[in-house]
Amino acid sequence: MKNNLELRMYGMVPYNISPIQQGIQYGHAVVEYGQKIKSLSTNGDIFNDYNEWANGWKTFIILNGGTTNLNESRLGSLNQHLQTLQNMGVFCATFYEPDLGDQLTAITFIVDERVFDREKYPDFIEPSLDDILCSNRTGSLINTYQSWVEQFGDDEDTQKKILALREFLHPKNFKLA
Numbered sequence: 001m002k003n004n005l006e007l008r009m010y011g012m013v014p015y016n017i018s019p020i021q022q023g024i025q026y027g028h029a030v031v032e033y034g035q036k037i038k039s040l041s042t043n044g045d046i047f048n049d050y051n052e053w054a055n056g057w058k059t060f061i062i063l064n065g066g067t068t069n070l071n072e073s074r075l076g077s078l079n080q081h082l083q084t085l086q087n088m089g090v091f092c093a094t095f096y097e098p099d100l101g102d103q104l105t106a107i108t109f110i111v112d113e114r115v116f117d118r119e120k121y122p123d124f125i126e127p128s129l130d131d132i133l134c135s136n137r138t139g140s141l142i143n144t145y146q147s148w149v150e151q152f153g154d155d156e157d158t159q160k161k162i163l164a165l166r167e168f169l170h171p172k173n174f175k176l177a
Contacts, residue, residue, distance in 0.1 A: 008057065012174075068104045
């Protein structure tokens, strides 16, 4: 496995369909993910992540993505989440259900443990006011924060992406479907 990191396939579905339909819509998007991967080079990180996930992990996390609405003047929250993920550069697959007026009914994407394992990769603890006021400790706090960030990857782009996904998928933002 790549760097021995656990992988999970995350997905989002609308809140207002039945639990069995949520699972079915998620399943459709997982198949779409696999189909999109086939068209990519076999040397790409996304291709390798998918194969590692499919061969070694197979864990699904299905989240309540809220509403779905393609109306540009009032996009549904699920549609907004898709835009956010795309803006972060996250490879996603989607499914639009023909029987529901071609509405977006599922988004899937793969993340590694640096995003979801908050025991192995705990959140950074903000310094207290006392720490900030002690000028001789400010430099060490900056170094501590930088060391914390560096655990998420060797390059700045990877670090930014992991940090953005950690914030986006934080448990305060989503509930399981």
